[in-house]
Amino acid sequence: MATATTTGPTGSRTLYTLNLDDTMAFPDNSNIPAHPPAPDERWLIITELISDPAPRPGGHGFMVKDKIGDRFPVIFSTPTAARDVRPYKVGRLICLANGSMTDFHQKLGYFVQDKSTAFMIPCTIATLRLLSVRLRAQSDAGEFGQCCSVCKTRSDLRRCRCRTRYCGTECQRRDWNNGHSKECRAIEALIVWNRTEWW
Template identity: 65%
Template sequence: MAMVNTAASSYTVGTKTRYTLNLDNVIIFPDNANIPVHPPDEDENWLIITELLSNPAPRPGGHGFLVKDQKGDRFPVIFNTPTAARDVKAYKTGRLVCLLNGSIRDFMPQRGFIVKDRKTAFMLPCNLATLRRLSLRLRGQSERGEFGQCCNVCKKRDALRSCRCKTRYCGLECQRADWSKGHSQECKILKALISWNRIDWWD
């Protein structure tokens, strides 16, 4: 398992059977006060997680909206892409806007972000509280030796299959039961968390 150390933080890259992701790690998931000024080096990545506070609208420099970070700081995100009006259309108030390797911009008198490549921004269908709740659930499963090792419903450990998000099930019956109990709303969010868990953010 790779260990990564920085001046402010260290982390252990997760595996198929160990969930180590920490959403409070300001090196990987910086808030407004910890966002790097310069673009990332080749072996560096970070993700700014924000919650959408306003509907998309035309703004100076493109189309955008107001967001808040994990500490509650508010700032604008402006899409300055060739298809900005279309790119922001799907973004909904109360959902998460994730910005890959974003750098802060000075809009005078306010600071914020400019998205020039739509592939560096994406939305998750939840708010910050839900993202944290699901991450804590995965951490608990990992501590109990269940993460990636047993059925998410009945806890059997044999003949496992994976959902799109990599949640494990012993068969279709358990998978369907979990889907109807709420996994249908959580699948995309869990897929993101499980994927982030295995990224080597800083080499």
């Protein structure tokens, strides 16, 4: 196992400190903890789907790649597996909470036995990284959680589910039409993760 990066300080409403390369909070296949988490520990394995869902031995699943490009299967073995995998499509992320690898059929991968431990974000790993860099730049400029995302004026209004701030309807509409509609759920996840104490 490679040496893991130590988790840094937790972010806040106005400070973005999240590091997606932190291998303790967001492990890749080289850094997956061997044991289930202790009560005060948590991690998230971020993977990108490279095949659509299909019946597989043990349930329904797909092939994914992690943030370093390792490829492996993720199999849902829930009672409603065929229905549970429907939202997952190629190019979207599946995030596995506190996952541990399983050896099955001469291949390492992940079994999802509780669908609440996996969730989808509609973007790629590359897009998630770009959004994280953008939020860090806003934080460094003193704008994160304090200024309108479009015109950069101070604003106390949170007009979006991802907590992005806008000074009013016009700026929100402009941002939504310029791509925020496709980024909103990913930004929401990044902001929640920024304020999570992983270890």
